[in-house]
Amino acid sequence: MQYFEILKSDSGSKARTGVIHTAHGDVQTPAFLPIGTKGAVKSITSEELKFWGADIILANTYHLWQRPGDALIYKAGGLHKFMNWKGPIFTDSGGFQVFSLAKMRKVGEGGVVFQFDLDGRTEILSPEKSVDIQANLGSDIALILDDFPGYPFEYERSKESIALTKRWAERAIREYQKIVIDGDPINPGQKLWGIVQGASFPDLREQSAKDMVALGFDGFAIGGVAVGEPHKEMMKAVESSTPFLPESAPKHLLGVGTPFDIVQAAARGCDTFDCVIPTREARHGRLYVNQRQETSDKKQIDGYATIDIRLEKYKEDFTSVDNNCDCYLCLNHSKSYLRHLFATGEPLSIRLATMHNLKFYLNLMQKIRTAIQYDYFGDMVRNYQEVVGSK
């Protein structure tokens, strides 16, 4: 069986629906990966995630290495068993932490020297170490350690970054072959994906994509985006990368994004996405709701808006957060109640809000798949956007 099966390609864009066959089951694409950095999607159980239609989740090498340690997870029988998530798991390499924990790290040829934020001990995260840890975690999709410089994008720095990422990729592959193919890993079916860097410079993106393709990865992630750049820059980065990656390979867009970003990126050929937005913003009281908008010619089009449930105006609003939503929150509780939970600091507030936002994102992916399948994805791309000022 092919690793990635394309079911339907959109006629008007590079979007497609498909299935990634992993060692722990299938992923229907385009897909959104809820983020469970430390082995848990904050406040949500594995069972709930599965029930809502999440096929795959993302966890993080850096955090799990630090605590509880990959050796412990290996002993537990791998991350799947440890957290009792039976579906596919995608692990980030720790490359992002290289960027986000910038104050305490030093990037060199060998890897990243840094201090753990919890106990201050100094460690080196190398391409090999990242692969080793991910092998111990037993994820289904592992990522190579990459380097990217953040925003604003600078050509010379980005050029160095794709070169270093390429050299690290070669080392990561050798380590992967040693452990996962020739060794006795937790998950023999684990796949290693490459990462394309190059900011929004087309020539660098092209070069980086070609570098990765030459190394023969099973899938590709597009990294270095969602670091503060405008939406157009992000799309430019995507458009400059995908043409040089195999049509037949699954493509992940790292760290993206808003519902709008995701629809736009899916149209440009991205198959999977991960982002903290739905979970983090839920904890901050920001909820995503479906919202239709009327155009000047009286046409109703789909969109969405966000509301801050903590505002006083919802104090006596006994309607549901989103009456087009089928999540537990919307089926059972009012805005007034959720606001009250936030106001009083009840932990349930976080759970309910997170449930809702995740369901919103998972529903969005279902809408995208359906639109591609039934050939109206072009309309969706044209219309789907955030409705501002209508909260």
Added chain:
RNA sequence: GCAGGGAUGGUAGAGCGGUCAAUUACACCUGACUGUAAAUCAGGCGCCUUUCGGCUACGUAGGUUCGAAUCCUACUCCCUGCA
């Protein structure tokens, strides 16, 4: 009735002669949040003004003083103890 304590911005509660439009917390409002060091962070919060600045304010009314939320007097109300 006597004695003592107190009345401060939406609320609680600091301040106790100038540096006070007034600490702080809560509430409220704005804005962030994109491979999670984030149940977090930043800002605003008397009125007018873009800034400078001006005006009105700390129970009420007077007074002392160059200057008062801060001191004095009277009044109103509240609390506590004794009758």
